[in-house]
Amino acid sequence: KRFFSTSTGDGVKIANAVLVDMESKVISKIMSQQQMGSWFYNPRACVSAKQGSGNNWANGYCNYGVTMEENIVDAVKAISDQIASISTVLILMSSAGGTGSGLGCKITEIVRDVMPGAVVINQVVLPFSHGEVAVQSYNLVLTLSSLYQNSDSIILSHNDQYQTLARRLLPARSRD
Numbered sequence: 001k002r003f004f005s006t007s008t009g010d011g012v013k014i015a016n017a018v019l020v021d022m023e024s025k026v027i028s029k030i031m032s033q034q035q036m037g038s039w040f041y042n043p044r045a046c047v048s049a050k051q052g053s054g055n056n057w058a059n060g061y062c063n064y065g066v067t068m069e070e071n072i073v074d075a076v077k078a079i080s081d082q083i084a085s086i087s088t089v090l091i092l093m094s095s096a097g098g099t100g101s102g103l104g105c106k107i108t109e110i111v112r113d114v115m116p117g118a119v120v121i122n123q124v125v126l127p128f129s130h131g132e133v134a135v136q137s138y139n140l141v142l143t144l145s146s147l148y149q150n151s152d153s154i155i156l157s158h159n160d161q162y163q164t165l166a167r168r169l170l171p172a173r174s175r176d
Contacts, residue, residue, distance in 0.1 A: 004039060005082045013039035016083060018075045020107060022064050022099045024048040044078040047071045053099040057139045060102025061146075072107060076114050088119045091151075095143045096127035096136040096159075105146035112150055121153040128159045 004013040019027050019041060027048045034040045047068060053060035080086055089111050094100030104122070111120055124143065127136040147154050 014042050015039055016079050017041060018045045018047070018072070018079055020047045020068075020072060020075070020103065021052075022049040022060070022068075022103065023052040024050060042078060045075045047075050053097065053102060055097045055133045055135055055139070057102040057105075057135075057142045060097075060099045060104070061106050061142075062102070064099065064103050065106030068103070069106070069110060072110050073114055076111060080115065086115055086118050088121060089115060091120065091122045092125075093122060093143075094125045094127075094159075095140045096125075096133045097139065100125075101139040101143040105143055105150070108147060108150045119152045120150070121155065122147050122151045123155045123157065125162070126156055126158050128163070 003016055005016055019030065021027050027046050031041065031043065031046065049064065049068065053064060091104065091108055091111065093104030093107075095104075104124075108120060108122060111118070124147070127133065127140060133139070144154070
């Protein structure tokens with residue numbers, strides 16, 4: 001019950017999650033493949049746009065953060081209204097590109113405002129060490145600076161470690 005709500009009547013499990021990505025293809029793919037799983041995402045708790053933030057922290061934070069704020073608040077409330085009490089919110093985000101880093105920081109502020117009593121934890125994926133994005137170092141510094149002010153806890157993990165794990169555990173075809 002902590003991670004899922006049950007929809008009325010049919011007993012289908014609905015994840016207590018909000019999905020946000022400014023490139024609509026990721027969320028569209030997740031939503032279209034739900035029939036294969038044993039649980040679903042609430043479509044009212046999904047927020048996307050036509051294109052990403054172009055690896056620009058300020059674009060994610062200042063542009064999408066402002067224009068999508070009402071949609072994000074509505075998505076957060078769509079989930080929080082179904083739960084009696086929310087003590088902790090976990091925000092999963094990247095720190096290399098603009099949507100994950102800039103908008104992720106804005107989402108942290110939004111959650112802090114909408115749920116002032118909740119503990120906010122950010123799980124941040126650090127960029128590849130070999131340089132995935134030219135401005136990733138700047139995005140990372142801006143991200144950590146913002147989260148330091150607005151998050152109760154920051155958990156850092158390395159993209160390199162996830163890639164190594166995926167290569168070890170998944171056959172080559174499933175990684176494509």
